[in-house]
Amino acid sequence: MQYDALNAHFWAHGTFWVFIAIVIFAVIAGRKVLQGIGGLLDARTKAVQAALDEAAQLKAEAEAMLAEAKQKQAQAQEDARHILATAHAEAQRLAAELAAEAQATAQRREKMALERIQAAESAAVKEVRAAAIDIATAASTALLRDSVSNDSDAVLIDHAITALPKALRG
Template structure:
């Protein structure tokens, strides 16, 4: 009695050897395919790493630029505050100078006005004196005309002539 199972051994059939050939082909081809896929994945991984490194470098540069910009902004604000402070000090100094100049101008004008007033007073006093002298002269002339006439003049002349010898005696 022969066992049917022994006659049907798998290696005896052609489909078994086709299967073995396919498995061997798959193993050999699979190694190459896996190698190619692995190298592609490794290349892609390297590209991603390079991109991440570049992104990290760009981020570091951007942060450095941001710090520089913030420092420049802080310096600009500090400079602006200094410029504003100096402008305010300059404005205060100019205001004080203009106030002093205005005060000096006012004093000079006041002095000039006082000099003009003094000159006008002196002129007025001189005019009043001249008028007083003219009036006194006119009054004296009028008084002399009224007080002394031709007869009174002759009497005064006679009296003066008679008093000359006595005046000469007193003088010697």
């Protein structure tokens, strides 16, 4: 058995033309299929690229927000440190001021107490002097009443009158 396809011209057989038709069909259909697949791939590529661009933009915005948040946090920490330092200085100033005010109040109260004591001593001395004067006056009155009579009274008055010019001169 001999294979006739090898002895004859290849275009003379139907298989050749079927092969050519299949190749042409494959080229035409392949082009359409490849265009459709290419269009789908292009659309998918554009969608993926848009998603990547959006993700990059979101990432940039997130990084900007993160940097801003970090800056705000650093500023807030600096403000908190400043507030604490100011509060500490204010507390020390108020403590010193209150200590000075307490010292001044204590000194005023001590001075007032000393003045009260001095006033009480002065009043007591005055009362003692007044009582002594009253006692001395009463004793002198009683002594003079007992010791001086009408005759001696006249002698004392005469003696005082004669001594008056000497006392006025000298």
